[in-house]
Amino acid sequence: MSATNHSDQTDQILELLTSNPTGDEVARALALDYLLPFSATKIRITSVSSDDTLHFLGDYGWAPSTTHSEEKSEVWRKRTDSIRDVKINGDFFGTNPDRTTAAALLKIRGVTTGALVMHFHEPLSKARTEELEAVLTHIVKPLALFFFIHPTFNPDSSNETPVANHVGAFTVRQLKILQAMSTGRTNHQIAIDLGFSVSTIRHETMRIYELLSVSDRQEAARKAKSVGLL
Numbered sequence: 001m002s003a004t005n006h007s008d009q010t011d012q013i014l015e016l017l018t019s020n021p022t023g024d025e026v027a028r029a030l031a032l033d034y035l036l037p038f039s040a041t042k043i044r045i046t047s048v049s050s051d052d053t054l055h056f057l058g059d060y061g062w063a064p065s066t067t068h069s070e071e072k073s074e075v076w077r078k079r080t081d082s083i084r085d086v087k088i089n090g091d092f093f094g095t096n097p098d099r100t101t102a103a104a105l106l107k108i109r110g111v112t113t114g115a116l117v118m119h120f121h122e123p124l125s126k127a128r129t130e131e132l133e134a135v136l137t138h139i140v141k142p143l144a145l146f147f148f149i150h151p152t153f154n155p156d157s158s159n160e161t162p163v164a165n166h167v168g169a170f171t172v173r174q175l176k177i178l179q180a181m182s183t184g185r186t187n188h189q190i191a192i193d194l195g196f197s198v199s200t201i202r203h204e205t206m207r208i209y210e211l212l213s214v215s216d217r218q219e220a221a222r223k224a225k226s227v228g229l230l
Contacts, residue, residue: 009034013139014172017146023058023153024067026143030116031060034139038132039121047106047114047147049155052077057114057153083117092140093133099124104136106144109226113148116140145229170211170229177204178229182221 016029027043035043042061046054052073056066082101088094092105100123106114116136124132147153170178173194180190187201194201205217214220 009135010138010142011172013142014175017142018170018172023147024060024065025058026146027058027060030139034135035118035132038118038124038128040118041121042117042119044117045114045143045147046117047153047155048112053155055114055153055155057147061119082119093136095124095129099129102129102132104140106140106147108144108148113144113154116143170208174204174208174211175229177201178208178220178224181205181208181217182224 012033013029016026021029023045027045031040031043040061042059042063044059044066045057047057048054054071054073054076056069056071058067059065082096083103085096086094086101086103087096088103088105092107093102095102100120102118102120102124104116104118105112106116118132173196176194177190180193185193187198187205190196191198191201208220209215212220212223214223
């Protein structure tokens with residue numbers, strides 16, 4: 001799968017999340033738009049609150065939906081289903097021994113806040129497993145940020161700073177501009193890269209400053225990184 005396709009996937013997931021979908025809608029989009037080639041039979045998105053309660057945010061596939069339910073720590077940590085056999089190798093991704101179940105951790109500032117759990121119709125080959133990990137690399141960060149800052153999904157969101165709430169108002173265009181700004185590119189360079197006029201980039205830049213409550217590019221990049229946006 002080419003780098004261009006991965007870039008397209010990132011754009012697609014950002015476009016989806018900026019439409020303020022439900023958890024089930026996110027799970028359905030993941031199953032049909034990203035995981036269909038892997039024969040996924042069940043997609044489930046979870047989060048863990050500060051008291052170690054597991055919250056079911058969305059799912060799609062076989063078996064009754066568990067969305068909007070929760071399990072206390074003493075319950076979910078004693079479960080014996082296939083997800084308990086998943087071993088995370090590396091930073092965020094892993095499978096169970098027969099590769100019929102996989103999980104991708106959702107993280108904010110290096111701290112695990114939830115997980116994307118996937119079940120498959122048949123065992124994945126090693127090559128397919130590596131391909132799956134490559135696909136997930138480009139979508140877990142937007143997912144983690146969306147479910148972390150969204151008050152409907154994050155049980156601890158009342159403890160978040162105002163900046164986290166403002167992040168949810170970013171458009172796909174603004175996120176692209178913010179990413180380019182953080183690498184030191186000028187308005188003129190960004191306009192050429194993204195195919196917009198310089199005046200449009202300038203206007204969006206001012207909107208980005210407003211959303212982050214900052215006054216310059218360096219401060220915008222620092223604050224965006226501090227909330228896991230970059």
